Amino acid sequence: MSRFTTALGSSIGAKLVMALTGLALLGFVLAHMIGNLQVFAGPEKINAYAHTLQNLGPILWAMRIGLLTIFGLHVWTAFKLWTANKAARPVPYAVVVPSASTYASRTMIWSGFIVLAFIVYHLLHFTLGAVQGDIFQQTREAWTAADGKHPDVYAMIVRGFRSPAVALSYVVAQLLLGLHLSHGVSSVFQTLGFTSPRLACVKKAAGPLVATVIVIGNCSIPLAILLGLVGKGVN
Numbered sequence: 214m215s216r217f218t219t220a221l222g223s224s225i226g227a228k229l230v231m232a233l234t235g236l237a238l239l240g241f242v243l244a245h246m247i248g249n250l251q252v253f254a255g256p257e258k259i260n261a262y263a264h265t266l267q268n269l270g271p272i273l274w275a276m277r278i279g280l281l282t283i284f285g286l287h288v289w290t291a292f293k294l295w296t297a298n299k300a301a302r303p304v305p306y307a308v309v310v311p312s313a314s315t316y317a318s319r320t321m322i323w324s325g326f327i328v329l330a331f332i333v334y335h336l337l338h339f340t341l342g343a344v345q346g347d348i349f350q351q352t353r354e355a356w357t358a359a360d361g362k363h364p365d366v367y368a369m370i371v372r373g374f375r376s377p378a379v380a381l382s383y384v385v386a387q388l389l390l391g392l393h394l395s396h397g398v399s400s401v402f403q404t405l406g407f408t409s410p411r412l413a414c415v416k417k418a419a420g421p422l423v424a425t426v427i428v429i430g431n432c433s434i435p436l437a438i439l440l441g442l443v444g445k446g447v448n
C-alpha cells in the first residue's frame with residue numbers, strides 16, 4: 214500500500230477526507246441555493262439559469278460525476294468512521310454526559326442519513342419526475358427558448374411547492390441539513406489544524422452561521438410559494 218492510501222485508511226486521513234469532501238459539498242449547496250433563489254426574480258431569470266446549465270452538455274455530466282464521487286466518498290468515509298467508533302466501544306456508556314459535545318455533533322450520522330434520503334427524494338422529484346410526475350411532464354413540454362425547447366423549471370418549482378406536504382417536507386429536510394452543517398463546518402477547522410485559541414470564536418460561530426444562511430435561503434423558496442407570494446402567474 215502506498216503512503217497515500219495508508220494515510221487515507223487511518224482515522225486522521227479519513228477525517229481529512231470528510232473535511233475536504235464536506236467543504237466541496239458545502240460549495241455546491243451554496244451555489245445551488247444562489248441559483249434557486251433566482252425564483253424570486255421571476256421565470257425568465259431562473260429558466261435562463263437552468264437552460265445555461267442544461268446546455269453545458271458534457272461539462273454538466275463531468276460536474277455530475279465529480280459531485281457524485283465526492284458525495285460517495287463523504288458518505289462511505291462517514292460510515293467507516295462510525296463503524297470503527299462503534300467497534301472501539303462495543304458497550305455504550307451507561308450514562309451519556311453530553312457536556313463537551315453538542316446535540317448536532319452527537320447526531321451527525323443520523324442527520325447525514327436523513328439528508329441522504331432527502332437528496333434521493335429530491336432527485337426523484339425535480340430531476341427524474343418520479344414524484345409529482347404529472348407536474349414534471351407538463352412543465353417539460355411548456356417552455357420554448359430561442360435555442361430550442363426547454364422545460365419551464367420556474368413553473369415546476371411553483372406547482373411542486375404549492376403542495377403543503379411537499380413544501381413542508383423540504384423545510385424539515387433543510388432544518389436537518391442545517392443541523393448537520395452547523396457541526397460539520399465548525400469541525401472542519403479542527404481537522405484542518407486551525408486550533409489557535411484566537412480562532413476559537415470564529416470556529417464556534419462559523420457552523421451555526423453558515424447553517425442559518427442555508428436554512429433561511431432554502432426554506433424561503435417553498436414557504437414563499439406555499440404562502441402565494443411567488444408564482445402568481447402560474448396556473
Ligand code: HEM
Nearest residue numbers: 242245249263277332335339340366370383431432434435
Ligand atoms: C428549497 C431548496 C431547493 C430547491 C428549490 C431545489 C431545486 C432544484 C431543481 C429545480 C433541480 C433540477 C434542475 C433541472 O432539472 O433543471 C435540482 C437539482 C438538484 N438538486 Fe436541488 N433544490 C433545493 C435544495 C437542494 C439541496 C439542499 C441539495 C443538496 C443537499 C440539492 C441537490 C440537488 C442535486 C444533486 C440536483 C441534481 C443536479 C443535476 O441534475 O445535475 N438541492 N434542485
